[in-house]
Amino acid sequence: MTQIRSWNGREYLTADEVAQLFSVEEFEPLAKERLLPSNYNYVSGWAGTGATARANRDAFWRHVILTRPLVDVSSVSLATTVLGRAVELPVLCGPSGYQRLSHPDGELATARASLRVGTTMVLSTSSNYSLEEVGAIAQDPWYQLYWFTDEGVTRDMIGRAAANGYRALVLTVDAPTKVWREGEMRDPPEVPEGIVSANVPDIPLTIAPNLTWSSLAWLRDIAPSIKLVLKGILTAEDARLAVEHGVDAVIVSNHGGRTLDWTIPTLDALPEVVEAVDGRLEVYLDGGVRRGSDVFKALALGARAVLLGRPIAYGLATGGEEGVVRYLHLVRGELRTLVGLAGATAIDGIDRSMVARLGEEIAG
Numbered sequence: 001m002t003q004i005r006s007w008n009g010r011e012y013l014t015a016d017e018v019a020q021l022f023s024v025e026e027f028e029p030l031a032k033e034r035l036l037p038s039n040y041n042y043v044s045g046w047a048g049t050g051a052t053a054r055a056n057r058d059a060f061w062r063h064v065i066l067t068r069p070l071v072d073v074s075s076v077s078l079a080t081t082v083l084g085r086a087v088e089l090p091v092l093c094g095p096s097g098y099q100r101l102s103h104p105d106g107e108l109a110t111a112r113a114s115l116r117v118g119t120t121m122v123l124s125t126s127s128n129y130s131l132e133e134v135g136a137i138a139q140d141p142w143y144q145l146y147w148f149t150d151e152g153v154t155r156d157m158i159g160r161a162a163a164n165g166y167r168a169l170v171l172t173v174d175a176p177t178k179v180w181r182e183g184e185m186r187d188p189p190e191v192p193e194g195i196v197s198a199n200v201p202d203i204p205l206t207i208a209p210n211l212t213w214s215s216l217a218w219l220r221d222i223a224p225s226i227k228l229v230l231k232g233i234l235t236a237e238d239a240r241l242a243v244e245h246g247v248d249a250v251i252v253s254n255h256g257g258r259t260l261d262w263t264i265p266t267l268d269a270l271p272e273v274v275e276a277v278d279g280r281l282e283v284y285l286d287g288g289v290r291r292g293s294d295v296f297k298a299l300a301l302g303a304r305a306v307l308l309g310r311p312i313a314y315g316l317a318t319g320g321e322e323g324v325v326r327y328l329h330l331v332r333g334e335l336r337t338l339v340g341l342a343g344a345t346a347i348d349g350i351d352r353s354m355v356a357r358l359g360e361e362i363a364g
């Protein structure tokens with residue numbers, strides 16, 4: 001069998017080899033060895049000083065899990081629903097562009113992996129396989145939308161997503177202007193011949209800097225039946241506006257610290273968003289989620305499910321589809337263990353009483 005090699009000529013790990021990885025931290029160094037250096041820089045990178053990216057992780061370290069002993073946990077289920085669709089674990093593959101830089105199968109591998117693990121994925125506007133190709137594999141995927149100043153291109157993507165079985169449009173609202181990433185300015189990503197942004201025509205496109213809340217009605221008019229999710233909500237005020245505008249879900253996200261530097265870590269922003277929406281729409285979270293324990297903490301603070309950004313790219317660059325499946329299995333395994341240890345038997349049994357912020361509730 002011909003071994004597929006990475007862009008720098010290294011072999012990807014096989015299914016047997018990824019089965020020897022037991023902690024999620026092992027993936028990034030293996031991925032780094034297989035990515036072109038400038039592309040590792042792109043995937044792992046951040047805006048400005050990197051304060052937001054770091055703070056996202058730090059927020060998880062500041063929260064601890066409290067247990068409720070003497071509960072019958074002989075059976076634990078991680079099953080839940082996302083936008084009305086059943087999934088086997090509360091973890092989705094989040095949208096990240098240019099996945100073929102990590103593995104030749106790119107988004108197709110992510111789609112197959114999410115299917116195998118019983119979850120779904122969000123396809124980026126900037127994907128290297130088209131929304132039609134990915135839609136043919138993934139089950140009820142969501143489509144992440146960058147709204148371009150070219151209205152025709154934007155309208156075309158929305159129509160195609162609706163026609164190809166996408167359950168939701170995930171409008172990214174935290175990147176209305178050009179981003180400031182010094183690492184990428186110094187050493188831009190290297191895109192090998194033949195890798196293209198597959199959903200859009202090969203013309204210069206600009207993300208609309210003038211999008212406002214009133215623009216959402218236009219989107220609703222074009223695709224009335226598809227669900228609408230806003231990605232990049234961080235405050236109670238904006239969460240309430242999302243409710244008022246009939247949005248179906250929000251993702252508490254700061255783009256993994258890749259857009260606005262020095263903004264609030266997502267885990268710290270989550271409780272006020274959850275409180276503000278008061279069950280009127282679904283709340284998701286991404287940013288710094290790496291392990292099962294992170295998923296537990298986000299769920300305890302009110303997230304319905306979480307999304308993974310960089311870990312998907314690291315899984316792909318380690319072992320393609322097998323790498324992503326293994327990563328998700330490790331997250332699922334740890335999560336299932338923690339749910340039982342904490343004294344819950346199902347996802348909806350995880351609540352606010354099971355997590356505390358170090359130095360506050362505990363010390364107080």
Ligand SMILES: Cc1cc2nc3c(=O)[nH]c(=O)nc-3n(C[C@H](O)[C@H](O)[C@H](O)COP(=O)(O)O)c2cc1C
Nearest residue numbers: 043095096097124172255256286287288308309310
């Ligand atoms: C390489 C890369 C590309 C990304 N591309 C997109 C994108 O096209 N659209 C989008 O909304 N978010 C994009 N994101 C942001 C992710 O969806 C997500 O918000 C973020 O990565 C979550 O943080 P994490 O990487 O710490 O998990 C990208 C992230 C990475 C790492």
